Amino acid sequence: MKLNFKINSRIFGFGILLFMLMAGAVLAEETATALAADPVAAAAPVLTVDTGDTAWVLISSALVMLMTPGLAFFYGGLVRRKNYLNVLMQCMVILAALSVQWVVFGYSLSFCPGSKWIGGLDWMMLKGVGLEPYGDYSATIPHQAFMIFQAMFAVITPALIIGAFAERMKFSAFLVFTLLWATFVYDPVAHWVWGVGGLLRDMSWMGLPGFALDFAGGTVVHVNAGIAALVTALIIGKRKNIDKYPIPPHSLPFSVLGASLLWFGWFGFNAGSALSANGLAVNAFVVTHTAAAAAALTWALIDWRIHGAPTMLGTISGAVAGLVAITPAAGFVGIGSALIIGVLVSVFCFAAVSYLKPKLGYDDSLDAFGIHGIGGLWGALATGLFASKVINPAGADGLFFGNPKQFLIQVAACLITISYALIVTWILYKIVDAVIGVRVTEKEEAIGLDLTQHNENAYTILE
Amino acid sequence: MKMIIAIIQPHRLEAVKEELYKVEVNLMTVSEVLGHGRQKGIAEVYRGFKETGNLLRKIRLDIAVNESFVQPTIDAIRKGAKTGEVGDGKIFVLDLAECVRIRTGETGVLAIG
Numbered sequence: 001m002k003l004n005f006k007i008n009s010r011i012f013g014f015g016i017l018l019f020m021l022m023a024g025a026v027l028a029e030e031t032a033t034a035l036a037a038d039p040v041a042a043a044a045p046v047l048t049v050d051t052g053d054t055a056w057v058l059i060s061s062a063l064v065m066l067m068t069p070g071l072a073f074f075y076g077g078l079v080r081r082k083n084y085l086n087v088l089m090q091c092m093v094i095l096a097a098l099s100v101q102w103v104v105f106g107y108s109l110s111f112c113p114g115s116k117w118i119g120g121l122d123w124m125m126l127k128g129v130g131l132e133p134y135g136d137y138s139a140t141i142p143h144q145a146f147m148i149f150q151a152m153f154a155v156i157t158p159a160l161i162i163g164a165f166a167e168r169m170k171f172s173a174f175l176v177f178t179l180l181w182a183t184f185v186y187d188p189v190a191h192w193v194w195g196v197g198g199l200l201r202d203m204s205w206m207g208l209p210g211f212a213l214d215f216a217g218g219t220v221v222h223v224n225a226g227i228a229a230l231v232t233a234l235i236i237g238k239r240k241n242i243d244k245y246p247i248p249p250h251s252l253p254f255s256v257l258g259a260s261l262l263w264f265g266w267f268g269f270n271a272g273s274a275l276s277a278n279g280l281a282v283n284a285f286v287v288t289h290t291a292a293a294a295a296a297l298t299w300a301l302i303d304w305r306i307h308g309a310p311t312m313l314g315t316i317s318g319a320v321a322g323l324v325a326i327t328p329a330a331g332f333v334g335i336g337s338a339l340i341i342g343v344l345v346s347v348f349c350f351a352a353v354s355y356l357k358p359k360l361g362y363d364d365s366l367d368a369f370g371i372h373g374i375g376g377l378w379g380a381l382a383t384g385l386f387a388s389k390v391i392n393p394a395g396a397d398g399l400f401f402g403n404p405k406q407f408l409i410q411v412a413a414c415l416i417t418i419s420y421a422l423i424v425t426w427i428l429y430k431i432v433d434a435v436i437g438v439r440v441t442e443k444e445e446a447i448g449l450d451l452t453q454h455n456e457n458a459y460t461i462l463e
Numbered sequence: 464m465k466m467i468i469a470i471i472q473p474h475r476l477e478a479v480k481e482e483l484y485k486v487e488v489n490l491m492t493v494s495e496v497l498g499h500g501r502q503k504g505i506a507e508v509y510r511g512f513k514e515t516g517n518l519l520r521k522i523r524l525d526i527a528v529n530e531s532f533v534q535p536t537i538d539a540i541r542k543g544a545k546t547g548e549v550g551d552g553k554i555f556v557l558d559l560a561e562c563v564r565i566r567t568g569e570t571g572v573l574a575i576g
């Protein structure tokens with residue numbers, strides 16, 4: 001029976017990959033003919049590629065790519081060493097699998113003009129996504145540059161959720177769950193916020209004239225992944241004996257390395273989201289750095305006051321929380337607001353991790369919800385408070401700048417995202433659990449996932 | 464005086480310590496060791512190269528006790544370490560010839576506690 005399950009899960013996983021590749025192969029041929037015969041491209045208004053903008057977006061894409069391995073080290077250092085490779089592997093496989101998913105159909109689902117709810121399938125295999133700019137998203141860089149920049153966001157978002165179920169999820173189940181989650185949760189929500197005609201890009205249907213401000217993905221990336229983290233942590237259950245014996249991180253230096261790579265990559269994430277090498281990018285760069293610094297310092301001080309010593313883990317947790325919170329606001333707020341957002345995110349996340357988590361009793365192993373969920377939520381709401389047209393005329397004013405409606409829009413956008421992520425994540429988890437079984441056996445959990453899921457060990461004792 | 468050596472599963476260490484504290488055995492030396500009994504370990508594969516019969520991580524406890532503590536110590540270790548699966552480990556009991564506390568120079572029964 002056990003063997004059957006294993007085979008099932010493999011066939012399931014391979015099936016999905018095969019489907020993606022076959023769909024791709026068929027469409028690739030169509031693309032070739034379509035490109036040759038399509039006269040529409042010539043009739044469209046001429047947009048010029050700006051070399052500076054293109055260079056910056058390509059560099060930013062590479063920076064954001066580095067965040068996923070960075071996250072791997074950040075998370076990897078926090079788990080026991082018997083599960084270290086498993087966490088690294090989950091991140092690296094997401095980088096591989098979702099990059100494939102993205103070019104085959106993910107980008108099309110998110111960004112192809114479609115309905116309010118989801119993009120279309122016309123851009124599968126990047127059909128029609130060429131080297132000319134696409135005015136609706138970016139007038140000065142090749143469409144494919146925008147696509148590959150977005151690919152890195154699609155990769156890191158599901159990777160964030162790993163923190164919630166680390167140390168106890170079967171690898172096959174993880175792979176299938178992640179592909180489904182990216183397709184049915186990330187892709188639609190990205191379309192709502194960023195896609196042409198997306199649900200949250202024009203909120204007039206709710207009687208709120210305007211649009212949800214989300215500069216670099218506070219709602220799409222962090223609230224979305226944070227809620228998915230909470231759901232998975234709640235259903236998968238606690239790690240064995242976690243209440244009796246707290247688990248110390250196996251290598252905090254690795255986590256510091258990972259957090260540093262995240263901080264570094266985040267400049268691409270936020271400043272790159274300007275999609276131009278201009279003043280707006282510089283503003284995003286500066287406030288991103290400022291908020292991270294303020295949050296890191298604040299968390300260290302809170303630790304010092306409450307636990308008697310400033311801790312390394314607290315400091316890097318603060319830095320990451322600060323980066324999360326400033327993400328939606330980076331293109332709309334100034335330096336003073338960035339400081340406030342940074343200081344307060346550490347207060348909120350510290351409270352969530354130290355008081356809320358023990359009280360509610362879920363085992364979010366590496367605080368994916370505590371930092372990305374809570375931090376992302378605060379960032380999205382703070383954008384509705386602190387946004388200012390002085391910083392970005394294309395944005396909107398927030399509550400503190402005389403436009404209370406923007407705050408309501410932010411609240412509504414968060415609630416919509418939370419409800420959707422909550423329900424669909426739950427459904428996807430239950431499906432995968434029924435077909436494959438999500439959790440490893442008690443014995444596998446005890447021996448460790450490196451050896452039982454990957455036949456490898458991170459460290460040797462004897463040469 | 465006896466020397467009790469126990470080889471246990473790494474993930475049972477905390478449970479064993481807890482049981483030992485309950486019977487007031489607070490002094491122990493813990494080391495990380497490699498070994499396998501009937502289990503033969505789990506095969507590891509590196510770039511297709513398979514290493515079979517790998518050694519598994521185990522924890523070794525060294526505990527010196529006076530006669531009256533021998534049975535309680537053994538019971539506590541068993542209670543904490545047992546999962547019922549192959550690989551739970553072993554306990555060895557050896558006669559201990561002498562024991563000296565470095566700081567005071569005390570020897571024998573006095574030095575152990």
